[in-house]
Amino acid sequence: MPGFLRIRAVSPFIMSSIKAFSPLSRILLCLAVASASTPVLADTVWLKNGDRLSGTIRVFDGNKLVLETGYGGTIAIDWKQVATLESEQHLLVKQDDVTGEHAKALVPAEPGKVTLANDTAPKTVELASIEQIMKPKPLIEDFSWKGNIDVGVDYKRAEKDTDDYDIDLKTQARHGRWRHNAEAEYNREKQNEVETTDNWSADYALDRFLDEKWFWQGRLGYKRDYIEDLARQRTIGTGPGYQFWDDELGAFSLAGLINRRDYEYANGDKDNFYALTARWDYNRYLVGKTVELFTSGEVGKPLGNVADYALDAEAGLRYKVTDWASLNIKAEKDIVSGSDGDIDETRYSLGFGVGW
Template structure:
């Protein structure tokens, strides 16, 4: 029994490298792992001996992979290859059954895993925390916590967001608010979806104390792949305002929401922005804006540093709101 077990272990160990992707460098070195993405002149190779390794594309001689990969030679078109086979230095062969194609490495702009309409469960998200303690003529404590997560199963996508902001100068609280938002998308095809959303905001300092929103409308997913995603949605919302003096307003408004993120420099830097701008269908307010933009730098696979700017505006309402926040902090992602 023992010899048979040892034989199975030996065979599985011998076959494991065959399943790994292989990258040959111009200096003669050979690295094995899993090709994650190529972008911005960096090829990300995930290894079990060194984590994610960013390889300079100019140093790569050729490569091999049994993965199905999308190889793009310009910003628009790409070829879905069933695998990659090594070729002469400076080239690689895209395998597609009976029609293999050999291309120059220098002509390739991106390599990524193709992402068709999802038919299984996927979950990703980020928690970003910003802390600022200042001890000077005025003591300042500033806290900023953001949570954003998405779950996808088949044609359904769930997006949940929560945020908390608090700032205190000396003994006086100058900012104290929190918000939550939930959106449910039903994809009609690979790009078009229909969204329903609910949101709530609470502010203990500003005149505009509470905002409640419920809305629905169509959206379009321009792309969603290894390097990021971009979507727009146009919604008709019902919004309720409550002010600190006890007065209330409710109205309908047209809203455009956006959600964009893009990885740069071999997925080590992420540019992101999201938010919405709305125009009320009445005289309650001129317009509203709730937006954020920033950068994340990945320190590890799950930890990152971030810098971010946020803007909240409600213009023309009884309780005008105009807040701008800047934060630097750390976060975790999955």
């Protein structure tokens, strides 16, 4: 069982050297020696076979405890093999899907248990009763940045030679109550040297959080298509949104926007109208953060007779090969129904990506 008392001896040479200095110098030197002798604080995991692992606890979910180490990278530990834990982090420990307890520290206990230290009396719980462990995410953050780039390439040589390219960028940065969201996508496909798909799009949204959940969003979007009749789409919109959750295991938000849309067709005709739009952005990590399920998009209803509805959505899975590299499979759907340039496109891609 883990011990809690660590004693380090100071050599006679160091003690004799300290005596040779002035009183102030002795104090400073003693502090330096003490600092060098104190081990760096780290989380500790004791396994049932007697092994002990040190690092930083990132998350526990899906029967996997994710421990970040300096000697082996990120390690996913089978929860059934854990005997007890120790951590000086503030962690959210959930014993069901709804409620959770903020623990100021985790104190090791007898095998199969851990003690949650907080402002009230310490609470010892069974490891088997814990559903999730994660670091609480504060409302106000100084700065955070995350994102990923996914690349899909498909070459087929048969009766119809096909070259297919798909590049997606999605990134998000947050500073205090402000959150910046940017997306860009490029799609191109050739069949027997004839281009069947050639388009790109860019989208930017700025969120201002009003409290922990509610935010107000402003959004700009542009799409250029060199093949379809609907050649250009421009969008500007604003409206409220709600962040259901945003933590180590993923995020989910919804926003309702009033958009101004401008359509420009290949023959030179133009349309502009207002639309009510619902946007969603969801991702969820599974199996100890090795698999990510994600979906995002928007569905809108024009105010007028320009079109029946519009849908632009994607959904897929991302499998982490390393801390930064992943494999992904994705399906995309783009529909504009009832306009002069109807669109109904479905794309599937398999590729690799880089995340941060």
